[in-house]
Amino acid sequence: MKRLKTICTGIALALVVGSASAGNDFDYCLLCHGANANGNYGIRAPKLSGMEPWYLARQLENFAIGARGAAAEDGSGHEMRPVGLRLKTEGTLDDAVQFIGKLESKRPAPTVNGDVAHGRELYKNCVSCHGAKGEGNASLNSPALASRSDWYLVTQLVNFQKGLRGVDERDTYGAQMRAIVATLPDDKAITDVVAYINTLK
Amino acid sequence: MQNRYSRRDFLHAAGALGGSTAAFRAAMALGLLPVAAHAQRPELGTLKKPKKVLVLGAGISGLTAAYELSRKGYEVQVLEASFRAGGRNMTVRNGDRIDETGFPQVCNFDKDPDLFFNCGPARIPGHHQELLKYCQELDVELAPFINDNRNAWVQDDAMFGGKPVRAREYFNDSRGFIAELMAKSMKKEDLTGPMTAADWEQLREYLRQFGELDPQFRYIGTARSGLAKHDYTFPDQLKKPLSPSELLKSRFMFIMSFGETDDQAAMMMEPVGGMDRVVAGFMRKVGHLVQLESQVQKIQVGSRGAEVTYRRNGEYVKAKADYVLNCIPMHLLAGIEHNFPKEYVAGFTAIPRGRLFKIGLQMKERFWEREGIYGGISWTLQDIQQIWYPAHGIHRKKGVVLAAYTFDQAAGEKFGRLSPAERIKLAVEQGSKIHPDYGQYVETGVTVAWHQMNHMLGCAAQWDEALWKQWFKTLQTPIGSHYLMGDQVSYHPGWQEGAIASAHHAMADIDARERAAGTVAA
Numbered sequence: 271m272k273r274l275k276t277i278c279t280g281i282a283l284a285l286v287v288g289s290a291s292a293g294n295d296f297d298y299c300l301l302c303h304g305a306n307a308n309g310n311y312g313i314r315a316p317k318l319s320g321m322e323p324w325y326l327a328r329q330l331e332n333f334a335i336g337a338r339g340a341a342a343e344d345g346s347g348h349e350m351r352p353v354g355l356r357l358k359t360e361g362t363l364d365d366a367v368q369f370i371g372k373l374e375s376k377r378p379a380p381t382v383n384g385d386v387a388h389g390r391e392l393y394k395n396c397v398s399c400h401g402a403k404g405e406g407n408a409s410l411n412s413p414a415l416a417s418r419s420d421w422y423l424v425t426q427l428v429n430f431q432k433g434l435r436g437v438d439e440r441d442t443y444g445a446q447m448r449a450i451v452a453t454l455p456d457d458k459a460i461t462d463v464v465a466y467i468n469t470l471k
Numbered sequence: 472m473q474n475r476y477s478r479r480d481f482l483h484a485a486g487a488l489g490g491s492t493a494a495f496r497a498a499m500a501l502g503l504l505p506v507a508a509h510a511q512r513p514e515l516g517t518l519k520k521p522k523k524v525l526v527l528g529a530g531i532s533g534l535t536a537a538y539e540l541s542r543k544g545y546e547v548q549v550l551e552a553s554f555r556a557g558g559r560n561m562t563v564r565n566g567d568r569i570d571e572t573g574f575p576q577v578c579n580f581d582k583d584p585d586l587f588f589n590c591g592p593a594r595i596p597g598h599h600q601e602l603l604k605y606c607q608e609l610d611v612e613l614a615p616f617i618n619d620n621r622n623a624w625v626q627d628d629a630m631f632g633g634k635p636v637r638a639r640e641y642f643n644d645s646r647g648f649i650a651e652l653m654a655k656s657m658k659k660e661d662l663t664g665p666m667t668a669a670d671w672e673q674l675r676e677y678l679r680q681f682g683e684l685d686p687q688f689r690y691i692g693t694a695r696s697g698l699a700k701h702d703y704t705f706p707d708q709l710k711k712p713l714s715p716s717e718l719l720k721s722r723f724m725f726i727m728s729f730g731e732t733d734d735q736a737a738m739m740m741e742p743v744g745g746m747d748r749v750v751a752g753f754m755r756k757v758g759h760l761v762q763l764e765s766q767v768q769k770i771q772v773g774s775r776g777a778e779v780t781y782r783r784n785g786e787y788v789k790a791k792a793d794y795v796l797n798c799i800p801m802h803l804l805a806g807i808e809h810n811f812p813k814e815y816v817a818g819f820t821a822i823p824r825g826r827l828f829k830i831g832l833q834m835k836e837r838f839w840e841r842e843g844i845y846g847g848i849s850w851t852l853q854d855i856q857q858i859w860y861p862a863h864g865i866h867r868k869k870g871v872v873l874a875a876y877t878f879d880q881a882a883g884e885k886f887g888r889l890s891p892a893e894r895i896k897l898a899v900e901q902g903s904k905i906h907p908d909y910g911q912y913v914e915t916g917v918t919v920a921w922h923q924m925n926h927m928l929g930c931a932a933q934w935d936e937a938l939w940k941q942w943f944k945t946l947q948t949p950i951g952s953h954y955l956m957g958d959q960v961s962y963h964p965g966w967q968e969g970a971i972a973s974a975h976h977a978m979a980d981i982d983a984r985e986r987a988a989g990t991v992a993a
Contacts, residue, residue, distance in 0.1 A: 297766055297782055298572065301552070301925060304806025305768040312805025312820045313928055348888045349923060352573025 295362075296369040302349075306373040309419040311381065314346045316422035320375030322406060325413040326367045328443070334358035337438035344434040346425070375417065380468045382420040382461055389466025395453045396463070404470035411443045416470040423467060427451060427460045512601060513979035516991030518544030525550065525779055525790055527770075528798030529761045530558020532956040532970035534753035535605070536796050537760050539978055544992075548790065549757070550781055552766040553926040556754055558798070558957075559591035560967065562745030563831070563917055570925040571918075576891050579915040580833045580871060585864030588831030588871050589746040590919040591930070592967050593859075594618060594739045599968035601975070602749070606742065609752030616741040617862040619730030620847020622697075624905045627852040630721040631713070635905050638850070640696045640713055642727065643683070647690035648715040650682020726850055734966065743863070749967070766926075767799060769808040772951045780808075796977055798957040798970075800824070801946075802929055811950055818942040822959070824929025826883030826922040830855070830875040830898045834912040837870045842906075853901040854882040874898040874916065887920040894918045931958060931965030947973075949980065 299318070304310040309317030318326065332338035333354025339347025357363040396404075399412040406414030415423065429435040436448030454460050522545050526533045529551035541547045553570065555561075563569060563578040564587045580586040594616045595602055606613055621639035630636075657678075659671050666674075678684065683693035692709040699708040729735055742748035754761070768787065769780035777795045781788055799807070801819035809816075839860045846862030859873035875898045877883050886894050895916045902909040921930030934943075939962070946955050954977040956970075963969030985991050 297785070298925060300766065300768065300782070300806075301803065302572070302806070302928065305808045308806075308808075310803065310806025312802040313824070315806065342888070345884060348884075349572065352890070352923075356573050356575075 296366055299366065299370065306376065307370055308373075308376045309378055309422070311419070311421060314421075314425070316419040317375075317378055317417075318370050319373040320414075320417055321370065322408065322413055323367045323371055324408060324411075325406075326370060327363060328411075330354045330357055330363050330366065332438075332441055332444070334363070335440060337441040338435055338444065340438070341434040343432070344429060347429075347434070377417050378419050380420055380465075382424055382464045382468065384458070384461035384463075384465030386462070386465050386469060388459075389462035389464070392454060392459055392463040393466050395450065399450075404467050415467050418467075420464050420468050423464045424460055427454060427464070428457075431460075512539070512604070512975055513982055515539060515543040515978060515982045516986055518985060518990055519992050520544075520990065521546040522793040522985070522990075523776075523791070524548070524794045524796060525777075525792035526796045526798065527767050527779065528552070528558060528957070529556035529763075530798055530957060530970060531560055531602075531749070531753075531967045532958065532974040533558075533796065533798045534750065534757060534761075535971050535974040536956065536978060537757040538753055539974070540981075541757055541760060545794075547757070547760050548792075549761040550765040550767060550779070550790075551761055551763050552799075554764055556758075556761055556763065557747055557750035559921065559927060559930055560746055560750050561590040561919075562587050562747035563590060564588075564745070569917055569919060571920060572923050572925055572928070574891055574918075574920075574923070576917055578917050580917075581869065583869070584744055585861070585867060586833060586869060586871050587745045588829075588873070588917055589741075590829055590831070590917070591921075592746050593873075594735075594741055595967070596734045596736070597738045597740070598733075599966070601971045602968050603740075605971070606749060606752070609749070609756065611748045611752045612743040613740040614743045614863060616739040617846025617860075618735055618739050618848065619737065620844060620860075622843045622845075623847045623858075623860070624844075624849040625721075625723055625851075626849070626905045627721040627723050628904075629852070630717045630723075633904055635849070635851075636713060637697055640710065641718065641721075641723065643693050643695040644690075644713040645715070645718045645727075647682040647684065647693060647696075647712060648718070650678045650684055651688060651690040654678045654682075654684060654688040722852060723850065729850075730848075741862070767807055770795065770797070770953065771810050772953045774951065777951065777953050793952060794981055795953045796956050796974070797953060800927060800929055800957070801932065801955070801959055803926075811953075814945055815950055818945045819955070821942055822938055823933040824922060825931045825933050825965070826880050826887065826920070827930045827965075828875060828877050828883040828886045828921065829873060829919045830886075830894060830916055831871050831919075832874040832895070832898070832916040833869060833871050833914045835869055835914050836912055837865075837867065838906065838908070838912055839872070840866065849905050851901065851905060853904065854879070854885060855898050855901045856882070858902055858905060869914075874902055875918075883920065883922065886918070887923050891916075891918045894920075934962075934964055947976065949977070954980070 299307055302310060302313055302315040303318050304315065307318040309315060329338065333351045336351065339351040357366050399407060399410050400415050401407055404414060404416035406412050426435060430448045430451040436444030454463060524540055524545045524547045526537050526547060526549040529549050533549055537547045537549050565578060565580050565582040567578040569576040569578065621642065623638050624635035625638050625641045626635035654675060659666065679688060682690055683695060685691050690712065692712045694707065694709060696710050699710045765781045765783045767779055767781045771778045776791060776793045779790050779795060801822055802824045805820045844860050845865055846860050849858040854877060855875035856878065857873065857876040861870045861872065864870055889897065895918065899910045899913060921927055947960055956973045956977050958964045958966060958969035958973065960973045961969035963972065
C-alpha cells in the first residue's frame with residue numbers, strides 16, 4: 271500500500287486555480303442558488319440574497335477550512351465545501367460576497383407548515399440574539415432569520431441538533447447555536463418555530 | 472458495503488441508465504407513452520412565415536430540435552449556459568476543461584486521437600435507431616463497441632477471499648452448478664400439466680446444454696469457462712470448476728445479466744474518436760444558432776409565446792419567442808424565476824437527481840491486453856464498480872481506461888466528497904484488487920462527478936414507477952408554448968435516444984399546432 275501511495279502522489283493532476291476575478295464567474299453561484307440567488311429547493315440550495323455580508327463571508331470561510339460541511343451525512347454542505355475552498359484559495363471570497371450583495375432579494379414562498387402559536391412560544395428563546403422580528407444582530411454575530419428559505423432553516427436546525435454543524439471548535443458561533451438548539455426538542459418544535467419565523471417581516 | 476446493493480437498487484440504477492423495460496411496459500399499459508409516430512422523427516411541415524423558437528440547452532435534445540426546426544422555416548436560437556455544447560455528451564482530450572463546482576480540472580492525457588474519455592454516454596445499442604440515423608446523416612463514423620467481455624474479471628471481496636475470477640468462469644461455473652442442482656432435484660411427478668416422455672427428455676437435455684453437464688448430469692467443468700492453458704501442442708485441459716459455495720457468497724448475481732439487457736447486449740457502437748463526434752456533427756449544421764455562456768434566469772410563459780431572460784457577460788438579456796423548448800435539468804429549473812403552474816413545479820421538483828460518477832485514467836501500457844482482455848468491462852462490488860478497457864487503439868502503447876463508473880448513489884456521493892486526487896487514489900486502490908500492478912501504469916486521470924458538474928448537477932433523472940405514473944404526463948405536456956425536453960422527459964433517462972425521443976415528441980406537437988393553424992406550406 272505504501273508503494274501505491276507513492277504512485278498516486280506521482281500522478282499528474284491539474285486543477286484550475288486563479289482567473290476567477292471577472293464578475294461573470296460568479297454566475298456559477300446562480301446555477302445552484304437560483305436566479306438572484308433566491309434559492310433552489312430542487313437542488314437544496316438556499317436563498318443567499320439578503321444575507322448579511324459578514325455572515326456570508328464567515329460561512330464561506332467555515333466551508334473553506336472544513337469547519338462546516340465536513341460531516342459525511344451533510345450532503346449539501348459537502349457540495350458547498352470545495353466552492354468555499356476554491357474562493358478562499360483564489361482570494362475571491364469577498365468578491366463573491368459582494369456579488370451576492372448586489373442581487374435582488376425576493377421573499378421566498380413558504381414551504382413549511384407548523385403550529386405558529388407554539389412556534390411563537392419557542393421563538394422567545396431566539397429573540398435575544400436574532401431579534402423579535404428575526405432581523406438579526408450584527409454585534410452578536412447573529413444572522414437575520416426572516417425571509418430565508420424556510421426548508422433551509424429546518425435543515426440547519428436539524429444539522430445543529432445532529433451535530434453536523436457547530437461541532438468544529440473553529441466554528442465558535444455555530445457552537446453557541448448548537449447549544450441553544452437544545453430548546454427545540456424534536457422535529458415538530460423545529461417546524462413550528464420555522465413556521466413562526468415565516469410570519470416575521 | 473456488499474449488503475447495501477439490493478436487486479431493487481440495481482434495477483433502479485439500471486433504469487436510470489435506461490433498460491427499464493418493466494417500467495416501460497407498465498407505462499405503455501397505462502397509456503402514458505406517446506404514440507409510435509411521435510417516437511420517430513416527425514415529418515415537419517415547412518412554415519409559410521418563420522416562427523421564433525428558443526431552445527434552452529445545447530445538449531442532444533436541444534441540438535436535435537435546432538437541427539430539425541431550423542430546416543423547416545423556424546427561426547431557432549439555442550441558449551447554452553456552459554462554455555461548451557453537448558450537455559452530458561462530453562468527451563475530454565488533452566487540454567479540455569472539466570467544469571466541476573469547486574473542483575475544476577484540466578485533462579492531461581497525451582495529445583493522441585485514441586487517448587480520450589467519454590465522460591457521459593459511451594455506447595450506442597443497435598436499436599437506438601433515431602440516434603444512429605442522425606450519426607449516419609451527420610457523417611459520424613461508428614466503430615463496434617465491446618461491452619460484455621467474458622475474458623474480463625469479476626471481483627468481490629465476499630468470494631474467493633477477494634481474488635478476481637474471469638467472468639467466463641463466474642458465469643459458466645455458476646450455470647453448471649445450477650443446472651446440475653436442478654437436474655438432480657427435479658422430479659417428473661412434481662411437474663404439473665401433461666408431460667410426455669419426450670417432453671421430459673427435452674427438458675433434461677435443455678438443462679444439460681444450459682450448464683454443459685456430462686452424460687450423468689454432473690457438472691465437471693466446461694471449456695466455456697476457459698481452458699487451464701492455451702498451449703495447443705497439448706490436448707485441451709479444462710479449468711477446475713470454481714467452488715459453488717464461494718460463487719454463491721457474491722452479490723454479483725445482481726449485475727451478472729447486465730450484458731444481456733436490452734440496451735447493453737451486443738451489437739453496440741461508439742463514434743470513432745469519441746462520443747462528442749455526435750455533438751460535432753450537429754454543431755456543423757446548427758453551431759451558428761448556438762450561443763454559449765448564456766445562463767437562463769427567468770421564463771415567463773404568456774398566452775402566446777414566452778419571454779426568457781438570461782445572463783451573458785454579467786448582463787441580463789431578454790429574448791422573446793413563439794416557442795420555448797426547455798432542456799434545462801429539472802432540478803435547476805426550480806431555481807429559475809418562472810410563472811409555471813403549481814402542478815408543473817411540483818412535478819419537476821419531485822424527481823430526484825442522480826449521482827453517476829466516472830473516472831478515466833491514462834495508462835502508460837495496455838497491460839490488460841497481455842491478460843487477454845480486449846475491450847469490455849471488469850466488474851467489482853467495490854465503489855468503483857467497473858473497469859472498462861478501450862476497444863479502440865488495440866495494441867498501441869497507451870490507453871485510457873474507465874477506472875470507475877458507479878450506479879450506486881451512495882458511492883457516487885462518496886467519490887463526490889473527495890478531491891480529484893483522492894478519488895483517483897481510491898480508484899487505484901480498488902482497481903488493484905483486479906490488476907495487482909494497476910497503479911504503476913497510471914499516468915494521469917480525470918474524474919467526473921455528474922452531480923457536481925456545473926450546469927448539470929445531476930445525472931440522470933431518478934424516475935421510478937410511482938413518479939412516472941404521477942408526473943410524467945404533467946411534465947411532458949406543454950405549458951402554453953413551453954415544452955420541457957431532454958432525456959429527463961423520456962422513459963429512457965440517461966440515454967441519448969431518450970433525449971432525441973423527447974425532442975421528436977415536442978416537435979411533433981408543435982407541428983400539429985402549426986398545421987391546425989394553417990401556417991404550414993402545402
